[in-house]
Amino acid sequence: MAKTSTSFVCQACGAAFPRWMGRCTSCSAWNTLVEEADRKRLGKLAGPGASKVQAISEIAEDGAARVPTGVNELDRVLGGGAVLGGVVLVGGDPGVGKSTLLMQALAGLADKGCRALYVSGEESAGQTAARARRLAGVARSKDLLVLAENDLDAIERALDESKPRALVVDSVQTMRAQSMESAAGTVSQLREVAARFVERAKRDGIATFLVGHVTKDGAIAGPKVLEHIVDTVLAFEGDRGHSLRTLRAQKNRFGSATEVGVFEMTSEGLREVDSPSKLFLAERPINASGSVIAATSEGSRSLLVEIQALVGSAGGGSPRRTCTGVDSSRLAMILAVLERKAGLAVSTCDVFVNVAGGARIDEPAIDLAIALAVASSHLERPVAADVVAFGEIGLAGEVRGCARVAARLAEAAAMGFRRAITPASAASSSADIEVIGVRTLSEAIDAAM
Numbered sequence: 001m002a003k004t005s006t007s008f009v010c011q012a013c014g015a016a017f018p019r020w021m022g023r024c025t026s027c028s029a030w031n032t033l034v035e036e037a038d039r040k041r042l043g044k045l046a047g048p049g050a051s052k053v054q055a056i057s058e059i060a061e062d063g064a065a066r067v068p069t070g071v072n073e074l075d076r077v078l079g080g081g082a083v084l085g086g087v088v089l090v091g092g093d094p095g096v097g098k099s100t101l102l103m104q105a106l107a108g109l110a111d112k113g114c115r116a117l118y119v120s121g122e123e124s125a126g127q128t129a130a131r132a133r134r135l136a137g138v139a140r141s142k143d144l145l146v147l148a149e150n151d152l153d154a155i156e157r158a159l160d161e162s163k164p165r166a167l168v169v170d171s172v173q174t175m176r177a178q179s180m181e182s183a184a185g186t187v188s189q190l191r192e193v194a195a196r197f198v199e200r201a202k203r204d205g206i207a208t209f210l211v212g213h214v215t216k217d218g219a220i221a222g223p224k225v226l227e228h229i230v231d232t233v234l235a236f237e238g239d240r241g242h243s244l245r246t247l248r249a250q251k252n253r254f255g256s257a258t259e260v261g262v263f264e265m266t267s268e269g270l271r272e273v274d275s276p277s278k279l280f281l282a283e284r285p286i287n288a289s290g291s292v293i294a295a296t297s298e299g300s301r302s303l304l305v306e307i308q309a310l311v312g313s314a315g316g317g318s319p320r321r322t323c324t325g326v327d328s329s330r331l332a333m334i335l336a337v338l339e340r341k342a343g344l345a346v347s348t349c350d351v352f353v354n355v356a357g358g359a360r361i362d363e364p365a366i367d368l369a370i371a372l373a374v375a376s377s378h379l380e381r382p383v384a385a386d387v388v389a390f391g392e393i394g395l396a397g398e399v400r401g402c403a404r405v406a407a408r409l410a411e412a413a414a415m416g417f418r419r420a421i422t423p424a425s426a427a428s429s430s431a432d433i434e435v436i437g438v439r440t441l442s443e444a445i446d447a448a449m
């Protein structure tokens with residue numbers, strides 16, 4: 001261990017201690033002890049620099065140099081490719097496919113002659129190489145390098161020697177800086193490790209991807225600490241029972257944070273899905289009650305998904321409400337509106353709602369499709385197979401307008417749908433599809449069934 005006697009320093013009096021304490025025994029101040037390496041960094045950030053006030057109009061833009069990874073869905077979410085000098089944190093549950101995705105991305109970069117280093121702290125070099133060989137087309141390039149290591153200093157030496165332009169660190173929680181006392185994965189280690197990779201990325205212009213494990217509640221471990229340090233935060237999500245994977249930007253300094261990439265996990269790695277709507281609609285039942293197609297919007301594109309509902313008698317017990325892929329409080333609100341404003345007696349029924357294919361939809365424009373699916377199941381009347389629906393539902397039973405109407409209608413028309421039940425405000429938008437604008441939920445139910 002490098003530091004033994006002066007690892008922690010009191011910010012109030014400057015006294016040094018071998019270990020952390022809540023109270024400084026020298027000046028009696030509380031919570032003033034910080035780890036030495038942290039303190040140096042804080043000083044660097046807060047200290048006086050060569051900064052000056054300038055007119056925005058006179059500052060040249062920092063053009064971000066991008067290299068497409070060749071994994072198109074990833075490139076789109078990043079905003080057009082990996083940024084040299086940019087640091088991306090990729091979070092996701094274990095087994096979702098983070099290592100696979102990033103190995104494919106690095107292979108794509110290496111194929112373009114962009115030297116790429118994959119540092120694994122979790123698997124041996126042999127395991128990493130074996131995985132890479134299983135992926136279609138990967139592991140041919142001499143520019144794709146791998147290192148099994150979790151000591152930060154050793155990794156930095158390897159970076160000096162091999163001088164890669166792209167780097168994956170899998171995972172940031174397994175890396176350890178010897179200058180810090182604490183164990184790998186603790187908050188101070190995470191901060192130190194991430195900060196050193198960020199410094200390195202900026203200095204040498206390395207496109208850096210840090211893999212971060214997600215804790216049980218869905219936050220990337222290292223309580224939000226890393227999100228502020230990095231340029232881009234991506235969340236890789238998917239359901240264990242489905243092959244579908246989605247990649248979302250949660251923060252992006254170099255592009256939009258609303259884009260979504262869609263992949264399918266196959267035996268040859270992740271395959272890009274260029275028409276997600278096709279995938280989502282592949283197995284939909286035709287003319288079955290309780291099934292409605294929703295036109296949703298994700299970033300710059302529209303996605304069609306099937307909403308399924310099943311309404312049954314609760315048999316006198318307390319009714320069950322279960323939903324996957326949509327928000328449960330949203331469903332509760334929609335059921336209340338259906339009961340009070342559209343006269344559907346669903347309050348005593350069991351209600352199950354599911355987005356087919358394992359997608360998750362957050363936007364309120366999904367409301368109308370959920371309501372129609374529930375109504376369709378309750379009334380046992382199918383909604384015609386050539387109909388899509390979108391629109392937000394208000395507490396008064398009104399159907400409210402939503403964003404990106406044209407994109408939704410265009411996607412529906414492209415997928416062969418003939419009619420769209422939409423908010424009244426969308427009715428004027430012309431497209432290759434008949435638009436049925438509705439003002440209230442009751443009007444929508446009449447139009448659909």
Ligand code: TYD
Nearest residue numbers: 094095096097098099100265266267268269
């Ligand atoms: P992995 O990339 O190791 O996930 P993470 O790094 O997020 O923990 O992927 C793990 C899962 O993906 C594993 O259950 C096996 C599966 N998989 C495939 O189905 N096909 C493949 O080509 C690969 C490499 C993995």
Ligand code: MG
Nearest residue numbers: 098099100170
């Ligand atoms: Mg992994």
